Amino acid sequence: MTYEEVDRITTNLACDWVEEGKCSGVVSYINHQSVNFLITLMAMVKSRAVLFAISPRNSEAAIADLLEKTQSKMLFVPSKYKIVAQNAVAKVEEANMTIIPPYDFESLLKKPLNPRYAKILDISFSKEDLEKEALIIHTSGTTGFPKPIYLSNRYLLNVAGTFSRYKEQNPRVDILCQEDVFFSPAPLFHVSGLLNLFTTIVAGASFVFVENPIPSQTEIDHAFRHNKCTVMGALPFTLEEMVTYLKEKNDFSTVRHLKYILVGGALLKHEIFLWFKKNNVAVRSVYGSTETGVSMLGNMELDAENVSSLRSIYYDCDDKSYIAFEKLSEGSIHMYIRAGSPNLAIGVSNRPDGGFSSNDLFEEDPDALGYYNYLGRRDDILVMKNGEKTNPIPMENTIRQSPMVKQVAILGEGQQCTAALIQINTEYSMDYSPEEIILNIHQAVEQANIECPSHSIILPQMVKIIPFNKFLPVNDKGSLKRKMTEKAYEDTLKKMYKDFMEGPSSAVSSNRDGGIISSSSWSSQQIQSFLIENVAKILRLPESDLHDTSLSVFDLGLNSLTSIQLRNIIAAHFGSLPQSFVFQHPSVLSMKEALMSNRFDDVSKLNEKRYKQTQELAKSYIERAEKDFSVATNEYAAGKKKGSISLNYVKSAFSKRSVPGPKTTKLGRLRSLLTKRKNAYEKKDNVVMLSGATGSLGAFILRDLLKDPTVKKVYCLVRGSESDLFGRLETSFAFRNLDLSLLNSERVEALPMKLAEPYLGLTKERYDQLKDEVTIVQHCAWLLDFNMTIDHYDKECISPFYNLLKFAYRRNNPMHVHFISSVSASASLGSVVKEVPLPFDSHVTAPMGYAHSKFVCEILLNYLTKEKNFPCYIERVGQVSGDSKSGIWNTTEQVPIMFVSGGSLMHKMPRLSSKVDW
Known part of the structure; x- marks a missing residue:
């Protein structure tokens, strides 16, 4: 449709609705992103009603709450959302609902302009209209029900003029012009959707809608090709999926026609910006929020180096930015909007000076003066002992819904689990017995548990009702002062955790x-x-x-x-x-x-039982292997060097990264052994299957494999969602400061790790193809849990590894199998451990399931090498530490090692008031 056609259709609809009396006060509208949404929005604006754009993802209760908060008595919905809308409207007094069928554009296009439109519609605008409410959209509601935000005409005009304002400041840059075609799946009930639509209208450019509210990469590619798109608006997850899609297709023709991809709404990894830049696609950041409009843009120069950082685009008459920053104690800076900013929503000020605190964290871009990198939200996040993170705010909000609860504090920073301190609403609870109060409290906690991650659940033993004459400290706004609460109830919390971890000492x-x-x-x-x-x-x-x-x-x-x-x-x-x-x-x-x-x-008897189980399990695997594997013909063993590889990648990955255990030799002997073998491994068509590539050791092995010219291809077995396998490799590399460009190659491919399934979870055709192609298997993946027994490890690790061995076996030239073992498998052999196969006695291991499982595999591999001519190599590793360049290390592992090493070798301990973390 042309601009004239859209203008005529929306004017006619506005006239119809005004005459039917449907456009008074606040009119709410629920729909997904579509051309129908555009038409309804434009028609409602022309009617001078205030449109409230509501996301269809909201629950019935949330929709009803929003209708009540905005005093909206009319709800427009397509039939798709009829049921949820009907139920919501039923909860709101005097509210009505109107079903809007899909527009018949063929008929609407034929209908001439209503000749009375100037009399029916109020088309006169004055300066006073600038501050009037024009549109309502709502927050995401991550900490409770969504909150409606009122947008003025001034706000919307500033959103529409975002790119024009940027051009005034940078005359050489045209973000949008009349010839452009803007593709935007962002919904119009979000600021990003409004930005993309309104800036397109101002430029007189074309705008493309898609039928699916969350289009697939195939649909996006189709839209690009058939509409010759030149600009795209996207959320971070869309671009993350696009990277994988483009790598798989290896066809960049459509995205390279794009002048810009504008990304906002959440944090996008810097590495993805760089990946697109390398592939000649200009991805730039846009920062905004419902409360602040669009406040910052990236460097829109097409040859810019700082592709991910942002700067303010709004300045006062003294050329001072409306965006300001304040430093926080943890080193980052918090961004807020100064009072008087023209793009603030109505009534959102939350600072004494009339400004708005965004609760967003940034850091200065060291390479671009005046630009800032977005870091994320300044939330009350609890970091648990196991490294998992808990957001206590939604849990506290759920518990506070109980009328019995006056205030609640969810705590657990650095602990094994969360704890809840409950302040009772004594005025309400006086009519109830202690048993009824306790039951009600636990029901409220259980409701919070249903909505939170499994690592955040509050166990019954960790709920404490504080005495009625005490209270939880809050600020002037009624928000919990968490740190003050932790200090005030320090002794109570210590006892709660002590009792929980140690358990009851007597039985009743x-x-x-x-x-x-x-x-x-x-x-x-x-x-x-x-x-x-x-x-x-x-x-x-x-x-x-x-x-x-x-x-x-x-x-x-x-x-x-x-x-x-x-x-x-x-x-x-x-x-x-x-x-x-x-x-x-x-x-x-x-x-x-x-x-x-x-x-x-009886610990000694229990240990002996596990040793016996381990011995028997190792014996059973040898008996299986005797039947499953015949003696192989290994041409490499005969001196023909086929199917082998330089082991420098193992040596390099270990170099300066292992803290040897107290009962093993250093890795120098392994390095020496690998060096002696080096000259024998010269074949340049090696294909490696690597597991554990996202782990501390596996990531470095992958890096060195990709640097090795003798390696033709690396297949990485990765756990997790199949749509994010390669993304996990990139995340691992980025976390460890490894060269991400190594992954931008057809030489590396991520496969799902499903070793316990038939054909390793692959099709038989794919399995057979890999079985013929792969020459090396490097197995690093293993469950690391010192509590689990050998029974659990057999099911989770050993049995799947046996399937991998069957994959690696060929009667002629079997693959070379490398297995990462552990010093714990030989921990009881004494202070010096010879680099020879372990004796067939499980008592040589440390008394834990992890060590037992490594022992079983070592015994099995020794048997296969000796009896079946199956080339298997065991690399027995101690503690893997931070690498020698970046020092990146798992903080849950580094602390005990640093303390033990510091105490035993340096005779010093750190005097720190903060977490041990580098």
């Missing part, structure tokens, strides 16, 4: 009538029923799912956090239990047997 049980009974009198069936009932409760599973009592509860979903919860429940009935009880007895059957025999405290 009661029957259904409240009488005290002894668990020592329970029958085998009673113990089993007790265990099944409580495992099912913790995992939120029906008890019928636990009919097979030999299943590992970890396979059913138990984790390290809920295992402590289960242990504490059992200990409350059976007395003190070791912290590793559930790990050592991971099934209902084994827990029942341990409780009946009362042998769980």
Whole structure:
């Protein structure tokens, strides 16, 4: 459609709606991004009603809340959203709903302009109209129900003039002109969607809509080709998907026709900006928010080097930017908008001077004066002991919905789990018994648990109702002062965590009538029923799912956090239990047997049992291998050098990165051995299959493989979503400051890691192709959990590895298999460990499932090498530390190593008040 046609259609619709009395006050509209949304928006603006654009992703309750907050009595919806809209409207007094069918554009285009439009519509505008409400959009509602934000005509005109303003400041740059075609999947209920549409209109350019509100990369490519698009507006996740798509297709013809891709809405990794730049695509940042409009743009010069940083585009009459920054104690800077900024929404000021604090963090671009890099939100994020992050705000909001709760604090920085301190609403709770109050509180906590990640759940033992005469400290706005709360309740929290981790020391049980009974009198069936009932409760599973009592509860979903919860429940009935009880007895059957025999405290007997299991498991794999593998003909062994590789990549990856364990030799012998072999490995058509490429060691091995000219191709087995496999490689490289350009090659390909499945989770054709093509298997991936037993490791690691060995085996010239083992597999051999195959005695290992699993694999590989002529190599590694250049290291591993090494070697300990982190 042309501008004239859109103008005529929307004017006619506005006239119809005004005459029908549908355009008074605030009119709400729910729809996804479409040309229908454009037509409705333009018609409603012409009617002079205030349109409230509501996202269709909102719940019924959220929509009803928004209607009430804005006093909107009319809701326009397409039939697609009829049900949710109907239910929402039913909750709002005097609210009505109008179904808008898809527009019949063929008929609308034939209809002439309403001759009475100038009398029906108010088309006179004055200076006073600038500050009037014209449009309402809402926040995302990440911490509760969305909040409506009122936008004035002035605000919208500034959004529309964003690129024009930039051109006034940079006359050489034309972001948009009449010949451009703008493709934007951003919805019109977001500022980014309004920016893309309105700037297109100002430039007189063309605008492309797609039918799918979240278009696939194939649909985007189709739109580019058929509409000759020159500018695109995108969210970060769209560009992340585009990188993968373009790499797979290896066809950049459509994106290279784009003058710009404008990205905003969230943080996009700097490496992706650089990747597009390398491929001659200009990706630039746009920063804005519902409250502040569009406030910053990237450097729009096409030859700019600072492709990801931003600068202000709004200045006052004294040429002073309306954007200001204030430094924070942690080193980053917080951005706020000064009072008087022309692009602030109505009534959003949250600073005493009338300005607006964005809650967004930036850092100065060291290479571009006046430009800033966006870092993310300044939120109350808790970093847990295991490195996981918890956002307590939504959880606190959910719990506070209970009328029993006056205030709540979710805490847990640096802890194993979260804890909740509850301040009771005494005025409301006076009419309830203590049992009813407690029940209500736990129901509110349970509702918060449903909505949060599994690592953030609040266990019943970690909920504390503070005394009625105490309170949780809040600021003038009623927001919790978290640090002050932690300090005020420090002793309470310490006791909560101590009791949780250590569990009850004595057993007290009661029957259904409240009488005290002894668990020592329970029958085998009673113990089993007790265990099944409580495992099912913790995992939120029906008890019928636990009919097979030999299943590992970890396979059913138990984790390290809920295992402590289960242990504490059992200990409350059976007395003190070791912290590793559930790990050592991971099934209902084994827990029942341990409780009946009362042998769980005998560590030496338990260790001996695991050693015996390990010995038997190693023997069983050798028996399997004897049948599954025949003796191979290995031409390399005969001196023909086929299918081998220089092992420099292993040597290089280990170099200056391993902290040797106290009972092993240094890696110098391994390096020496690899050097001796070097000259034998000269074939230049090696294809490597690498697992664990996103880990600390695997990432460096991948880097060195890609630097090795003898390597033709590397297939990386990666866990996770199949749409983000390559993205995980890029993230790993970026985190470790490795050269991302190495990944921009057809020599590396990411495959899903599904070793336990038939054909490794691949099609038979793909499996056979790789089996014929691959010459080297480097297996680094392994579960790192020192609590798990050999049973768990057999299922999760050893059995899948055996499948990988079957893949690597060929009767003629089998692949060369490299296995990353551990010094823990030989930890009991003494202070000096010879670099020879381990003796067939599991007692040489450290007493833990991780070490046992490595031992089993070493024994198996030694057998295959000696008896089946299958070339297998074992690289036995100690602690992998930060590399010698960037020092990047997993902070959960570096701290104990630094303390142990510092104490034993330097006889010094750090005096720090902050977290140990480099």
